[in-house]
Amino acid sequence: MSRLILRNLTKKFDDVVAVDHVSLEVEEGEFVTLLGPSGCGKTTTLRTIAGFYVPDEGEVYFNDRLMNNVPPNKRNTAMCFQSYALFPHMNVWENIAFGLKMRKVPEAEQKKRVQKALEMLSLVGFENRKPAQLSGGQQQRVALARAIVTEPDILLFDEPLSNLDAKLRVQVRVEIREMQKRLGITSIYVTHDQDEALAISDRIVVMNQGRIEQVGDPHTIYLYPKTAFVAGFIGIANIFTGRVREREGNRVLFESPFGEVWIKAESFEGRVGDEVKFSFRPEDLVLYREGMSNRIRGTIVHAIFMGDSTDLFVEVKGQRLRARGGNMAYGGDVLKLKPGDVVDFGVDETAFRILS
Amino acid sequence: MDQKKDVSMIHYFMILPGVGFIVLFLGSSIFITVAQSFGLFSVTGTSRFTFANWKTLWERETIDSVVFSLKMGVLSSIGTLLFAFPVGLFLRKGGAGKRFLASLIKIPLFIPALVAAFLILNIISYHGIVNEVLLALRLIKSPLRMLNDKFGWGVVAIQIWKNLPFVLLIVSASLAAIRDDIIDAARNLGADTWAILFRIYIPLAMPGILVSMILMFIKAFGDFPITSVAGPTYPPSIALRMRNTATLFQEWDKAAVMGVIIIVTTLFMTWLYSRLAQVVEGGNP
Amino acid sequence: MKGSSPLLDTTPLHVREARRRRLIYGLLTAFFVITQIIWVGVPVLMAVLWSLVDPQHPWSFPQLFPEKLSWAQWAYVFKYTNIERALKTSYSVAPLAVLLSFVLSLPTAYVLGRKNIPGKKVFMLVVLLPIIMPGMVVALFLSRVFAAFHLTQSFFGLVLAHTLMGIPYMIRVLTTSFESIPQDIIDAAENLGAGTFVKIKDIFLPMVRPGLLAGMVFAFTTSIEEFNLTFVIGTPTFETIPTILYSFLGYNFIRTNASVVALIMMTPNIILLFIVERILKSDYLSASLGKV
Numbered sequence: 001m002s003r004l005i006l007r008n009l010t011k012k013f014d015d016v017v018a019v020d021h022v023s024l025e026v027e028e029g030e031f032v033t034l035l036g037p038s039g040c041g042k043t044t045t046l047r048t049i050a051g052f053y054v055p056d057e058g059e060v061y062f063n064d065r066l067m068n069n070v071p072p073n074k075r076n077t078a079m080c081f082q083s084y085a086l087f088p089h090m091n092v093w094e095n096i097a098f099g100l101k102m103r104k105v106p107e108a109e110q111k112k113r114v115q116k117a118l119e120m121l122s123l124v125g126f127e128n129r130k131p132a133q134l135s136g137g138q139q140q141r142v143a144l145a146r147a148i149v150t151e152p153d154i155l156l157f158d159e160p161l162s163n164l165d166a167k168l169r170v171q172v173r174v175e176i177r178e179m180q181k182r183l184g185i186t187s188i189y190v191t192h193d194q195d196e197a198l199a200i201s202d203r204i205v206v207m208n209q210g211r212i213e214q215v216g217d218p219h220t221i222y223l224y225p226k227t228a229f230v231a232g233f234i235g236i237a238n239i240f241t242g243r244v245r246e247r248e249g250n251r252v253l254f255e256s257p258f259g260e261v262w263i264k265a266e267s268f269e270g271r272v273g274d275e276v277k278f279s280f281r282p283e284d285l286v287l288y289r290e291g292m293s294n295r296i297r298g299t300i301v302h303a304i305f306m307g308d309s310t311d312l313f314v315e316v317k318g319q320r321l322r323a324r325g326g327n328m329a330y331g332g333d334v335l336k337l338k339p340g341d342v343v344d345f346g347v348d349e350t351a352f353r354i355l356s
Numbered sequence: 357m358d359q360k361k362d363v364s365m366i367h368y369f370m371i372l373p374g375v376g377f378i379v380l381f382l383g384s385s386i387f388i389t390v391a392q393s394f395g396l397f398s399v400t401g402t403s404r405f406t407f408a409n410w411k412t413l414w415e416r417e418t419i420d421s422v423v424f425s426l427k428m429g430v431l432s433s434i435g436t437l438l439f440a441f442p443v444g445l446f447l448r449k450g451g452a453g454k455r456f457l458a459s460l461i462k463i464p465l466f467i468p469a470l471v472a473a474f475l476i477l478n479i480i481s482y483h484g485i486v487n488e489v490l491l492a493l494r495l496i497k498s499p500l501r502m503l504n505d506k507f508g509w510g511v512v513a514i515q516i517w518k519n520l521p522f523v524l525l526i527v528s529a530s531l532a533a534i535r536d537d538i539i540d541a542a543r544n545l546g547a548d549t550w551a552i553l554f555r556i557y558i559p560l561a562m563p564g565i566l567v568s569m570i571l572m573f574i575k576a577f578g579d580f581p582i583t584s585v586a587g588p589t590y591p592p593s594i595a596l597r598m599r600n601t602a603t604l605f606q607e608w609d610k611a612a613v614m615g616v617i618i619i620v621t622t623l624f625m626t627w628l629y630s631r632l633a634q635v636v637e638g639g640n641p
Numbered sequence: 642m643k644g645s646s647p648l649l650d651t652t653p654l655h656v657r658e659a660r661r662r663r664l665i666y667g668l669l670t671a672f673f674v675i676t677q678i679i680w681v682g683v684p685v686l687m688a689v690l691w692s693l694v695d696p697q698h699p700w701s702f703p704q705l706f707p708e709k710l711s712w713a714q715w716a717y718v719f720k721y722t723n724i725e726r727a728l729k730t731s732y733s734v735a736p737l738a739v740l741l742s743f744v745l746s747l748p749t750a751y752v753l754g755r756k757n758i759p760g761k762k763v764f765m766l767v768v769l770l771p772i773i774m775p776g777m778v779v780a781l782f783l784s785r786v787f788a789a790f791h792l793t794q795s796f797f798g799l800v801l802a803h804t805l806m807g808i809p810y811m812i813r814v815l816t817t818s819f820e821s822i823p824q825d826i827i828d829a830a831e832n833l834g835a836g837t838f839v840k841i842k843d844i845f846l847p848m849v850r851p852g853l854l855a856g857m858v859f860a861f862t863t864s865i866e867e868f869n870l871t872f873v874i875g876t877p878t879f880e881t882i883p884t885i886l887y888s889f890l891g892y893n894f895i896r897t898n899a900s901v902v903a904l905i906m907m908t909p910n911i912i913l914l915f916i917v918e919r920i921l922k923s924d925y926l927s928a929s930l931g932k933v
Contacts, residue, residue, distance in 0.1 A: 374746045378767060
């Protein structure tokens with residue numbers, strides 16, 4: 001069980017800065033996800049924690065121990081790979097026992113621990129099979145068993161679910177999270193799938209081009225994005241640049257490409273004339289009702305039925321806005337909308353987020 | 357493979373030219389070898405089925421030759437592997453210097469076996485450059501006899517020099533097929549360099565290793581020109597003995613027995629090769 | 642370099658270690674390269690030097706290099722040995738053997754490459770046998786078979802024997818070529834109305850051309866290098882370059898003559914095969930299991 005501290009971690013490959021002064025503190029037992037698009041540095045960071053890369057600048061600490069020069073086979077970390085990386089010439093039992101063998105754990109203890117891991121991951125009966133004889137989901141479980149059986153200080157996940165089909169992915173990610181909670185091992189999880197990150201993390205680290213954009217729990221990341229990147233990467237967002245027109249206490253009137261909006265902004269320090277980016281979620285763009293702070297008239301361009309909700313593309317003063325309505329929420333009102341309809345929408349002033 | 361259309365009779369006829377030619381000529385040669393070993397189709401006129409020729413198998417000289425050839429086969433295959441495996445490991449990851457190195461190493465592949473025999477015997481001869489350098493460096497007091505020596509080191513040296521690229525090609529393909537993340541996983545789980553070598557690299561490359569060793573063995577076991585040029589006066593390799601028995605002593609029947617020994621050994625090793633080739637195709641996902 | 646003494650060197654440990662690792666790595670590569678150059682270069686160099694030794698100034702023991710170089714040995718070999726006839730024989734048997742190999746291999750390779758014939762694995766193994774079987778056994782007893790048909794000491798017999806050795810390479814390479822033609826292309830052609838003849842002329846032949854070239858070069862060099870079969874079936878009536886080289890290596894070891902013939906044999910080989918390596922994908926090189 002370990003805390004993980006990254007301080008100013010930097011890693012370059014030739015001229016490319018893959019990880020750019022990343023600092024992070026992870027508590028014991030926490031499940032932290034590194035989330036971002038390809039090339040954002042999340043995998044490089046993970047591999048540096050594992051010891052496969054030596055940092056060019058900055059430090060990696062497990063509790064108080066500086067790990068920079070500790071080789072990967074001497075750290076007590078265990079990694080689950082995207083491709084599972086099971087040893088093809090060993091059967092399930094030997095794969096799982098491998099880490100224990102390397103640590104010279106006595107035979108009797110090995111047997112006990114491997115047996116327990118098999119039970120925990122419903123692999124009993126598969127001991128003698130080779131990886132080639134297992135399905136994707138089963139291979140994934142063996143990779144997991146192999147990792148946890150060594151009782152590592154830190155568990156590392158490198159997009160372990162990418163190769164599974166969608167339904168299985170949703171099911172397995174919950175199983176991983178529950179197991180991790182039961183065992184209480186500090187875990188770092190890398191993914192580009194934001195649904196996955198939102199569903200299972202204690203905290204999410206959103207990364208972009210080697211830097212951290214924002215760190216926070218899933219609620220905060222989704223509801224209170226700090227930058228345009230985070231707002232746009234997690235879920236869908238309407239992002240616009242507005243100019244401050246008026247200030248009234250903690251309410252600000254913005255002039256934006258699609259019209260004027262009143263935004264409630266607690267700690268906003270901008271003055272009249274300042275240009276600022278803001279965002280709001282499609283589910284906050286609702287059909288107008290009396291008393292709403294903002295009224296926006298737009299024309300429906302597309303109405304896309306998604307099953308439980310409908311995605312609307314709305315054109316307002318030449319700008320494209322996205323709205324999303326639950327299909328039962330208005331007693332079916334959303335379902336009646338067709339392309340060409342001119343509709344009044346509303347957004348509550350508390351729904352906007354001011355971005356940096 | 358994408359869908360193949362149905363197979364019809366005409367396709368069997370189309371196979372005939374290539375495969376048929378081989379079966380015809382190779383088959384008749386092997387047939388005659390076996391037949392003559394049992395006294396049939398005899399050169400000397402009287403043909404009758406007999407086991408008499410097979411007492412050659414127990415003759416001192418035959419046994420000596422077979423043992424010598426086995427020795428050459430085993431040493432050549434182990435020797436080439438010992439050189440090829442580390443180089444194969446080294447070449448696993450790319451790099452500019454390495455590509456140049458790889459083309460350099462391949463050169464003996466393009467040199468005919470007989471020429472290779474000459475090139476090497478030229479430098480390992482009594483007054484050849486290898487001896488000169490060793491003497492100059494004071495590593496030896498008098499020149500080593502590496503050519504036509506009783507043990508057969510000259511032959512082994514030539515076989516290793518000539519066939520190193522061949523073994524390297526196969527072994528390094530096997531090693532390169534090992535995915536990097538498997539090595540990472542092993543490291544991550546605590547394996548040090550020796551553990552990775554013995555538990556990951558060698559087992560996963562084993563099919564390729566065995567295939568190349570078997571092929572090398574067959575070549576060295578059944579060799580004629582190299583042992584006749586660089587080998588000891590006694591014992592000759594089994595192929596050399598066979599040829600001399602036939603063309604010098606005109607004892608074709610006895611030679612046929614030796615021929616069968618060579619054929620049986622080769623076929624057995626080929627069978628081993630075909631089993632391993634299947635494993636290679638199914639083994640490394 | 643940073644700092645003037647190790648005590649004052651402030652570069653972090655991990656950077657220094659990374660630098661050290663790169664240095665070791667570079668040295669190791671350089672070591673291997675130099676070793677390889679000596680390993681391959683010295684034998685070849687020795688052969689070249691020996692072929693150029695001037696007969697008036699024999700090169701012997703204490704000298705590091707021959708005193709005087711001249712083409713005298715080359716002239717001698719061409720004048721007083723059968724090298725010219727051997728060259729003629731070698732270079733007239735080889736093209737015929739290649740042609741015959743091609744004609745015989747083409748239909749076989751087509752079926753093996755594109756059809757799911759039962760027993761394919763067995764056929765592929767049989768195709769390999771001539772290369773695997775030790776040459777002297779095949780040669781010795783094939784000569785018995787040939788003798789019965791008056792094919793020993795004959796040009797045609799030589800061509801047949803060399804074809805036997807060329808077919809395996811030709812089939813292996815052509816099969817790989819045929820296998821790699823995507824079925825979609827053939828379907829598209831048929832869909833557009835192509836008949837059998839057009840398919841062969843405009844699709845199959847052009848697409849197997851690279852493989853064909855590789856196969857021809859392998860079969861050609863195999864024929865030029867072929868020793869055992871020629872030695873038993875051809876000599877003394879027909880000599881080829883390998884048999885002439887052999888004659889200078891046995892009890893009759895004439896180092897200078899042997900050097901010349903070795904170089905004559907080696908040079909076109911290396912050039913041809915280097916061209917194949919460069920121009921074609923190395924799939925073909927491995928498909929033929931390397932030169933055995």
